[in-house]
Amino acid sequence: MIRKLMASAAIVAVAALGASAQTYVVEGKKVWTGTDAGTIENGVVVIRNGTIMSVGPASTSKPEGAEVISAEWVTPGLISAFSRTGIIEVDAEDSTNDAVAALSGFSASLDASDGFNPDDTAVDVSRLGGVTRVAVAPQPSTNLFAGQGFIADTSGAQDTDLTSDAFTFITLGEGGAGLAGGSRPAAWAQLRAAFDDARAYPTRYIAGGEGDVLSRRDAEALAPAARGRQLIVIDARSATDLNAVMDLAESNRNLKFAILGADEGWRVADRLAKLKIPVIVDGFANLPASFSQLAATQENAARLDEAGVQVAIVNLDDSTHLARLMTQIAGNAVANGMDWDDAMKALTVTPASIYGLSGYGILAPGANADVVAWDGDPLEVTTNADAVFIDGEPQDMTSRQTELRDRYLSLDQTDRPYAYVKP
Amino acid sequence: MALAAGAIFLAACGGSGDGDGPAIKPFTPNEPFDPDPYPSTYVAYPNAPVLITNATILDGEGAKIEDGSLLLQDGKVAAIGADLETPEGATVIDASGRWVTPGIIDNHSHLGAYPSPSVSAHQDGNEVSGPVTAEVWVEHGIWPQDPGFDRALAGGVTSLQVLPGSANLFGGRGITLKNVPARTVQGMKFPSAPYTLKMACGENPKRVYGYGNGSFPGGAPFSRMGNMAGYRAAWIKAAEYKRKWDKYSAEGGEMPSRDLELDTLAGVLAGEILVHMHCYRADEMAQIMDLSKEFGYKVTAFHHAVESYKIADKLADYGACSSMWADWWGFKMEAYDGIPENIPMVHNAGACAIVHSDSDIGIQRLNQEAAKAWADGKRVGIDVPIEVAWEWLSLNPAKSLGIEERTGSLKPGKMADVVIWSGNPFSVYTKADQVFIDGALMYDRADNSVRPVRDFELGQPGEGDMK
Numbered sequence: 001m002i003r004k005l006m007a008s009a010a011i012v013a014v015a016a017l018g019a020s021a022q023t024y025v026v027e028g029k030k031v032w033t034g035t036d037a038g039t040i041e042n043g044v045v046v047i048r049n050g051t052i053m054s055v056g057p058a059s060t061s062k063p064e065g066a067e068v069i070s071a072e073w074v075t076p077g078l079i080s081a082f083s084r085t086g087i088i089e090v091d092a093e094d095s096t097n098d099a100v101a102a103l104s105g106f107s108a109s110l111d112a113s114d115g116f117n118p119d120d121t122a123v124d125v126s127r128l129g130g131v132t133r134v135a136v137a138p139q140p141s142t143n144l145f146a147g148q149g150f151i152a153d154t155s156g157a158q159d160t161d162l163t164s165d166a167f168t169f170i171t172l173g174e175g176g177a178g179l180a181g182g183s184r185p186a187a188w189a190q191l192r193a194a195f196d197d198a199r200a201y202p203t204r205y206i207a208g209g210e211g212d213v214l215s216r217r218d219a220e221a222l223a224p225a226a227r228g229r230q231l232i233v234i235d236a237r238s239a240t241d242l243n244a245v246m247d248l249a250e251s252n253r254n255l256k257f258a259i260l261g262a263d264e265g266w267r268v269a270d271r272l273a274k275l276k277i278p279v280i281v282d283g284f285a286n287l288p289a290s291f292s293q294l295a296a297t298q299e300n301a302a303r304l305d306e307a308g309v310q311v312a313i314v315n316l317d318d319s320t321h322l323a324r325l326m327t328q329i330a331g332n333a334v335a336n337g338m339d340w341d342d343a344m345k346a347l348t349v350t351p352a353s354i355y356g357l358s359g360y361g362i363l364a365p366g367a368n369a370d371v372v373a374w375d376g377d378p379l380e381v382t383t384n385a386d387a388v389f390i391d392g393e394p395q396d397m398t399s400r401q402t403e404l405r406d407r408y409l410s411l412d413q414t415d416r417p418y419a420y421v422k423p
Numbered sequence: 424m425a426l427a428a429g430a431i432f433l434a435a436c437g438g439s440g441d442g443d444g445p446a447i448k449p450f451t452p453n454e455p456f457d458p459d460p461y462p463s464t465y466v467a468y469p470n471a472p473v474l475i476t477n478a479t480i481l482d483g484e485g486a487k488i489e490d491g492s493l494l495l496q497d498g499k500v501a502a503i504g505a506d507l508e509t510p511e512g513a514t515v516i517d518a519s520g521r522w523v524t525p526g527i528i529d530n531h532s533h534l535g536a537y538p539s540p541s542v543s544a545h546q547d548g549n550e551v552s553g554p555v556t557a558e559v560w561v562e563h564g565i566w567p568q569d570p571g572f573d574r575a576l577a578g579g580v581t582s583l584q585v586l587p588g589s590a591n592l593f594g595g596r597g598i599t600l601k602n603v604p605a606r607t608v609q610g611m612k613f614p615s616a617p618y619t620l621k622m623a624c625g626e627n628p629k630r631v632y633g634y635g636n637g638s639f640p641g642g643a644p645f646s647r648m649g650n651m652a653g654y655r656a657a658w659i660k661a662a663e664y665k666r667k668w669d670k671y672s673a674e675g676g677e678m679p680s681r682d683l684e685l686d687t688l689a690g691v692l693a694g695e696i697l698v699h700m701h702c703y704r705a706d707e708m709a710q711i712m713d714l715s716k717e718f719g720y721k722v723t724a725f726h727h728a729v730e731s732y733k734i735a736d737k738l739a740d741y742g743a744c745s746s747m748w749a750d751w752w753g754f755k756m757e758a759y760d761g762i763p764e765n766i767p768m769v770h771n772a773g774a775c776a777i778v779h780s781d782s783d784i785g786i787q788r789l790n791q792e793a794a795k796a797w798a799d800g801k802r803v804g805i806d807v808p809i810e811v812a813w814e815w816l817s818l819n820p821a822k823s824l825g826i827e828e829r830t831g832s833l834k835p836g837k838m839a840d841v842v843i844w845s846g847n848p849f850s851v852y853t854k855a856d857q858v859f860i861d862g863a864l865m866y867d868r869a870d871n872s873v874r875p876v877r878d879f880e881l882g883q884p885g886e887g888d889m890k
Contacts, residue, residue: 092755286890287539295885321753331851381791381851382798401762411736
């Protein structure tokens with residue numbers, strides 16, 4: 001399902017040439033692999049042709065002529081398990097916001113990848129923060145069914161590696177209740193009816209019939225999820241709402257779920273673990289922000305993890321421009337009881353597992369070469385990503401933010417206006 | 424009857440017995456109106472002497488003391504140094520491996536005014552009925568049962584300014600609170616802190632009014648031009664109002680009629696109410712500095728100020744603080760040029776830098792926000808010692824609130840508003856272990872009996888949990 005965005009032949013050719021020849025050696029005082037190899041002291045990662053060739057101790061053989069990058073820490077590229085990076089430039093400017101479509105007649109068939117813009121400035125900012133892949137979902141607009149999410153890299157290239165229809169996104173809880181007409185019963189009535197529509201696709205539509213909730217196109221788009229062939233990411237917060245989702249999962253064993261939010265997940269952690277439903281949490285959520293989050297605590301991620309639930313950590317506060325703060329949030333999860341290794345997995349291995357990205361989120365021979373070199377512990381707030389590789393290629397480490405910074409770094413009077421200072 | 428002009432617009436909240444701050448003359452029926460009708464009832468909670476030893480202490484004024492001791496006595500910082508004698512009856516806290524700092528002061532919060540849970544009935548932070556609502560006071564919209572105050576306390580916040588929102592050109596009066604649980608807002612008010620006035624630049628006022636979807640409230644301003652005209656028209660009215668009252672104070676005669684909106688604006692012109700202005704763009708801040716000169720007042724702090732780095736030299740010359748996030752950007756057009764080095768770049772230009780939250784989540788870890796900015800500055804050659812960078816969190820916000828003589832650093836004689844951190848507070852893994860306000864232990868991470876639970880959370884799932 002890898003779909004290349006349209007790109008000029010010339011750009012593709014240059015990129016391909018760059019990828020074919022280069023070999024890189026990334027050395028780290030600590031190399032966190034995300035595998036059974038654990039953290040390797042004075043480790044080495046060898047990258048060639050977009051793939052990791054070897055990961056090992058200092059004695060690992062380094063190809064001659066390879067460019068060497070040295071860092072304090074080396075990790076796999078981070079994967080944001082839930083983001084809007086690339087589909088919103090400026091939230092408040094509708095003309096640049098492709099996440100929401102309040103006036104559209106469509107719902108489940110809205111494909112977020114149609115709104116992806118690799119030139120979006122937040123793509124660069126995310127990459128500079130060590131985030132190499134983002135799972136991006138549309139925002140629910142007219143009913144529970146937000147539409148189709150995608151996975152993209154953060155290279156910012158016009159030929160960005162992008163997988164569309166990676167998951168379908170559904171909102172329940174208070175938000176879903178509002179969208180469905182005003183109550184949880186309305187939300188569940190809509191959900192059940194829509195699943196029936198999708199399962200009856202195309203039969204009932206060919207016969208000229210209409211869906212109870214979904215139009216023909218929306219039913220077609222929801223059909224894979226409703227038949228268990230596509231991941232459903234579903235937003236639910238309270239223990240009661242989470243149990244309702246788990247009831248649905250238990251009575252529809254073929255469906256594949258991941259739960260977004262799950263602020264009270266710790267209260268139902270054992271059941272989530274038993275049903276093997278992964279959760280995508282924002283570890284900062286610790287306020288009774290609504291009546292669905294009364295028991296929210298910063299220890300949620302740690303407690304879920306302890307119970308054996310697969311936990312991915314994201315920043316839901318500004319998932320567009322600050323997806324990169326997932327490292328700070330994971331660090332806080334550690335400060336609130338989570339195992340450090342599991343917190344790292346919550347940014348790498350677990351999102352890869354949730355989205356079925358085999359060979360991502362780890363440093364291992366044969367894995368895809370998304371690699372980040374850091375100047376310290378990647379979860380520490382004072383740490384910076386010094387170098388980022390995507391598909392084995394070293395990435396540009398400038399953004400519009402770094403250019404603005406460099407223009408104004410020195411406010412010494414110059415003879416000419418700042419507009420002539422071009423970093 | 425002759426009154427000092429200042430007395431009429433005197434804005435300070437009355438102290439009530441803790442002896443801090445200027446004494447406020449009690450209101451008498453002979454005076455035209457009570458300048459402090461909702462006085463603070465906060466009194467420091469009982470506290471025994473506490474000696475904190477073996478700590479890494481940041482005094483909040485640029486000094487770092489290794490293996491230091493800090494004595495809290497009678498609600499005040501009594502002594503700070505290497506070796507201090509243990510007074511009789513003092514509790515000794517061995518803070519080996521731990522750090523001690525002044526309490527964090529957030530000068531931009533909406534806690535209580537936009538409390539948790541964020542239900543429709545709780546939206547008390549913006550009086551959107553018109554672009555100029557200087558007549559409203561945010562303290563009248565604060566719900567003291569907001570659990571967010573407790574979360575902020577667990578993050579080491581000992582004082583905070585609650586501001587009205589930024590819908591209006593003039594949003595109303597802000598208030599400075601001690602972060603102590605109380606049944607009433609008056610029980611939280613920082614004794615004798617000056618009042619503040621919230622103003623707002625840019626997109627918000629023109630969106631809320633001019634582009635209120637053609638419906639309520641509608642009307643001006645439609646543009647940044649309209650914003651400026653709105654401020655100027657209001658200041659002209661305020662100056663006229665103040666003239667009338669000044670004349671009355673000096674000469675007596677018929678008492679002018681009173682106007683709540685103009686009371687506040689005249690208080691600014693009298694220099695008694697501090698202006699805190701939401702302003703993102705550099706060019707707008709420059710216009711506002713000129714505006715303030717046109718009408719003879721001062722902007723104490725620009726808030727959000729995401730483009731302060733572009734005019735940090737001008738802000739230093741003028742003498743306004745910038746109250747900033749570490750890294751928020753891009754959510755609206757006027758935030759588009761936000762950069763993570765804003766705070767250190769402002770500091771580097773010699774201007775007053777403050778880390779603020781504007782968030783019930785961000786307020787819980789302002790130390791981490793400062794740490795991010797500090798590290799981002801260092802990476803581009805702005806190497807600020809951590810003991811100096813702490814001024815962004817305590818002393819500078821205290822200055823912006825007019826309370827720097829009484830809190831914001833660990834200078835002996837100041838309020839004992841103190842945090843003991845589990846380690847270096849610029850690390851993500853560090854947490855506030857204990858928080859003292861006026862020398863009283865108000866939060867202890869290790870002791871459930873010293874962790875407050877507001878009414879709202881009683882009887883609810885998760886009551887009393889480690890949050």
